[in-house]
Amino acid sequence: MSRSRSYNRFHRYLARQKRRGLRSVLPQYQMEYEYYGTPIDHSQDMLNRLKGREIELELLEAQA
Numbered sequence: 001m002s003r004s005r006s007y008n009r010f011h012r013y014l015a016r017q018k019r020r021g022l023r024s025v026l027p028q029y030q031m032e033y034e035y036y037g038t039p040i041d042h043s044q045d046m047l048n049r050l051k052g053r054e055i056e057l058e059l060l061e062a063q064a
Helices: 003-025 027-036 043-063
Strands: none
Touching: none
């Protein structure tokens, strides 16, 4: 990376960190997450569906 590109990336990173810090402190920006909701993690649902499919396959194999 050239010096200017790394410089820009570092300062974008610092700005992002500063915005996150301000959002955690300022109450008017915390409501944004309440309105839109927190990011949804679907990984547990996917694991549960996979386990359900495995159980169905085992039952089908036991019946055959």
